[in-house]
Amino acid sequence: MYRAGIIGCGKIAQLRHIPEYAARQDVRLAGFYDKNTARAKELAEKYGGENYHSYEEMLSDPKIDVVSVCTANHSHAEIAVTALRAGKHVLCEKPMAVTLSECERMAEEAEKSGKYLVIGHNQRLLRTHQEAKRLLEAGEIGKLIFFQTSFTHAGPETWSIDAGKNVWFFDKNKAAFGAMADLGIHKTDLIRYLTGDEIVSAQAVLATLDKKDGEGNLISVDDYASCVYRLGRGAVGTMTVGWSNYGQEDNSTILYGEKGVMKIYCDRQYSLIIEKRDGSSIRYELDQIQTNDGQSKSGVIDEFIDCITEKRVSVISGEEALQSMRAVFSAINGAGGGNGAAEREGGNR
Template sequence: MIMIKVGIIGCGSIGVKRHIAEYSKLENVELVAFCDLVKERAEAQQEIYGGKVYEDYTELLADESVEAVSVCTPNYKHAEISIAALEAGKHVLCEKPMGITLDEMDRMIEAEKKSGKQLMVGHNQRLIKEHQVARDYIAEGRLGRIYSFRTAFGHGGPEGWSVDGKDSWFFKKDQAVMGAMGDLGVHKADLIRYILDEEVVDVGGFISKEAKEFSDVDDNAVCILRTESNVIGTLQASWAFYGEEDNSTVIYGDKGVLNLLDDPEYSFIFTSSTGEVVRENYGGIQTNDDEGQSKKSFVMEAFIDALVKDERVPVTAEDAKKSVEIILNAFESDRTNKIITEE
């Protein structure tokens, strides 16, 4: 059996509850190194899984036993660490958003090409069955001509689950750069591109910081998107949904409608214009509550599976960059009061 030896860079909530938790369930993975600026967090994982502990990620990258790393750090460090890891000969799974500027994302892509290793970005939305079946329905023409959509991702904010609560890097402009839009909006930008299998060409963004006085970053946003085939729709990202988490997407076509993660009982509902109704529950998606954490996100499994089989990772850096571009264009639209058109 091929084993992939993995190091974790960043042992906060995402690193522990998502990456380490899922890697630990995979038979092809050996967790061999943990790194965090707060050494005790890395040591806590060492006590469970063994391996080595580092405070400096460059020392972990110098560890020849590490074959692949997960980058689970504040947003502003994603590019720096991912590039260094690729240059050190490691495969990389980077948390979203992939980067915070076009230039640094281009440098990440170039580093991957030069390294001969793989760089994957952790967009789990496109990997769950509800969204994969939806993409198939659309490709098969079961919805007919798609003309609109609405997609939303909102919850009460990272203070409810982050290891540092309200003091988390998520709320600090110099570390996060983007708030709800970088945390949640980029997921939905990626999902719409994936489900429709086309690019977004026009973006209008309305982005605010009203809900959290302790935060330096955006906490609520509504965007209007237009795709290359003239499908128009809305994308909402919010850390101000103080109630049930909303992770829903609705796709409208002239032959039917898809409701995805939009119903408490059925995670997939297709209603055709002729009255046919298909209701399925494929298991839904991970959430940040304790029950939701037990669900598979498939990201780590997909990453390792690609490495073991020597296949291309399912979420490439080139692809992920396009999703971040939508978010950056939304910020530019909000700043200039203009629709931003992708050239």
């Protein structure tokens, strides 16, 4: 039996982590901590665990075996490293952390402690993405030539448990980056996962185009990012992410190969479509993309716990996330601002 502690009891903890732990026979929700003490207390009363007064108090308690870090981005590294040092297995939400050195420190600490560090890259666990990877590896569209991937929606201000225009996601001190790290990290990681290739160079434009805070000022982080990624085996592609899409959420990826085209989450009914060069097509009805309004099981908690039990390397390990973060930081560091600023190219090694 694993005794799980939840650090940060907001939306992602309440919609995914807590119910997915609660659904397992081999896990007991054993403790909660949030800087909003009433929030943690309420959950402790509901699920029967301890209500801790600091994350250090939870992490020094031998009654906790595994923890979920679901706090604002700037605190991920500090909490995850403390947890690993305290001998806990850690599931940390994305983005892994807010600087590359923090990400490296987390991966090093996981290695040193021998404990699991898993990052909430749920896109890798979607059935359609897993099937897409299998078909790409089987050569269904041949050698990859170019790709495009998008993740755009109306922004996190209605999503957060502390919803509103002054949400922490818009605060550079707490979030560090905007759409690029919130959404871009998912798609950067997805491209690495699907292609099995590394991003060797990145160009990007990050901009704050539309999103405003409660005072009517443009927010202090990007609400739009567009990147051009070059992969090790030669394919080139674009990633567009944004928080100012006020129509239907877009979470699509298209891969263009020598033998055909693979379209992922471009069609509401058929989540995966392959269009062959000879004009034929194959349509797969596998699942529907998770959206802010349409939540489904993430599978991240099952992956975390099953990996520990089965002693296997996770597909969403800290090491994998570190490589994806390298590409994100490379893009951010080389990026120009909006309004026509010049872009620079940055390598990620």
